[in-house]
Amino acid sequence: MDHNIDIYLQALNAANSGVIITDNTQPDNPIIYCNKAFETITGYSHDEIIGHNCRFLQEEDRYQEERKIIRNSIESGTECRVEIRNYTKNGNLFWNELYISPVKDKLGNVTHFIGVQNNITDRKKAEQELIQEKESVEKKIEERTKELVENESFLSSIIQTVRESLLVLDSDYNVLSVNNHFLSSFKVTITDTVGKKLFELGNHQWDIEPLKVLLTKILPTNNPVIDYEVEHVFPHIGRKTMLLNAYRVEFEGQYKDRILIAIEDITDKKEVDRRKDDFLSIASHELKTPLTTIKGLVQLLSRKLPEDSSEIYKSTLEKVAIHVDRLNDLITGLLDTSKIQTGNIELHKEPFSIDKTIQEGIESILAANPDLEINQQGNANAMINGDELQISQVINNLLSNAIKYSPGSKKIDIYTSKVSNFIKIAIKDYGIGISRQDKTKIFNRFFRASDTQKKFPGLGIGLYISHEIITNHNGTLWVESEIGKGSTFSFTLPIMKTNDNG
Known part of the structure; x- marks a missing residue:
């Protein structure tokens, strides 16, 4: 039987269509399986997909009528095509x-x-082009020519006023045009460039090997290069981080295949960030000693x-102790942030029961908030x-935030489940x-967040630290709200591989 399953999985992974399986018995119908084609079509990795509801592929474009059809199909347990x-x-x-298509058990549940998906972008594009071709050819050419002339003049003005270096290359990586900001920033002339x-x-x-690989190997596949950081020593201007x-x-037409490159000089910003990180680390350590x-x-x-x-006297001393602990927590958070930024955060990995860790986190929160109602499932x-210890810190931080940002509610839901070879923990507040x-x-x-700065105290580092901890454990942390x-804050963690579970 296991051999047959392996064959089926190999067949699914060989398919050109994206295939996912969701678990309808769990809240929010999370994805528990996806094949390689689904990863290729969406650009997400397996670990970034597992545990999510498939609506994450629509991002903020959530007012499509097709979403209602999908929702009705899932609620009624019927097939649909959109x-x-x-x-x-x-x-x-x-x-x-x-x-x-739904999968039912023997009782009909x-x-x-x-879900099987195919990328039909090319077909859609062809349909739209066919519609356009039905228009008057002469009128279309006339309007298009006028539009190109106006746009070229308009865009040229914008490009020259943008405070960022811009280049246009042809398909052979020859420079067709640059703006004045590029010329002044890198101390070159237009005759030496175009x-x-x-x-x-x-x-x-500019013969920088990683950049060359990106432009010559990745761009031809139509994948953009986004926020790629390059550090290089240039003549006359020294070392720059870009x-x-x-x-x-x-x-269409004569302007076939162009490469647009935007270069932002972040040298000063990186130096400011480095100084802030140095100050943060030193200040945190110096504060820790007298506070102890x-x-x-x-x-x-x-x-x-x-x-x-x-x-x-007694109540005053108790208040002092409480505020000292709060100050200690803040400084500890700053130290954790500093360690993450410098790459010095250490992981002490050992096998542990996640259910036990969650339970201890709940008990700790309830001890400090006895009137809190925590509904735990799964x-x-x-x-x-x-x-x-770090995973406990994440759970405690998410539970504390659920309390902090729910002033009118004392209810929190926690759901724990297995999704593929991950565990998923979701913490929902009201x-x-x-x-x-x-x-x-x-x-x-x-x-x-702008509407919480005045109402709720804090430095805005708890979720940052939690996100980095989960990332360092090869999981993902996200929010729906x-x-x-x-x-609802959810995170996944890979299940430890043993001889029993493969």
Whole structure:
């Protein structure tokens, strides 16, 4: 039987169509299997796909009528076929021809859904081109010519005023045009630049091997180069750190295949960040030493408390101890952030039971918040090979945030499950929620949502640290949320491989 399953899996992985399987018995119908073609079509890796609901492929384009058809099909347990707009990991639009079919058990209950998708972008493009060809050819050429002339003049003005270096290359990587910012930034003339191959400019200063590989091997596949960091020593201007974005654009007619390159000089920004990180590390360490002494003295005062001490004295001492602990937590967070930035955070990996770790995290939170209602469902029954202390820190941080940002609610839901060779933990609150624009930045260092800065104290490092910890454990951490409807933070961790589970 296992041999047959292996054959079936090999067949699925050899298929050109993307295939996924979702578990309808779990909340939010998460993906538990995807084949290689699905990874290729979407641009996401297997580990980034498992545990998500397939709606993540629509990103923010969620008002398509086809989504209602899919939702009705899943709710009624029936088949459906739709053509829907999806987006790759790089944000590129592709049209997806999606077939959804339910899998039922012997009692007729829908346990899983199988989704088969095909990229029909080329077909859609051909359909649109056919419609356009039906228009009047002469009128189209006249309007297009006028539009090109106007756009060329307009875009040329914009390119010259942009405070970023811009280049246009042909398909052989010869420079067709550059803006004034490029010429002034790299101390070159237009005669030394235009008409020359990019990699031969000057003293071959742009003949940078990683950049050459990206432009010559990746761009021809239509994959853009996004925020690629290059550090290089240039004549006359010294060492520069640059952020490059490059796109291959296909035009009709004489402008066939152009490469657009935007270069942002981030040398000063990197130096400022380095200084901030140095200050953060030094300040945190320097603060830690006196704080440890203060904490020890407060503990000593608490143990040596006179019997005739007033209630005011006792309560004041208790408040001092609480605020010392809070300050200690803040400094510890800053130290963790500093270690992550410098790459010095250490992982002490050992096998541990994730169910036990979750339970201990819940008990710790309930001890400090006895009126809290935590609804726990599911269990992993799995061992994780990782740093249990760091994973505990993630769970504690997510639970603490669920309480902090739900001032009008005392309810939290926690769901634990297995998805493929991962465990998935979802923590749902019923609080203020997160806006669409803030969701993309919520895991950034020191980021705080605009509507929470004044109402809720904090430095904006807890989620950043949690995200880095989960990433270092080869898992993913993400959030789904709507303003006023609460938030669900989910993360996955790979299950430890043993002789029993392969």
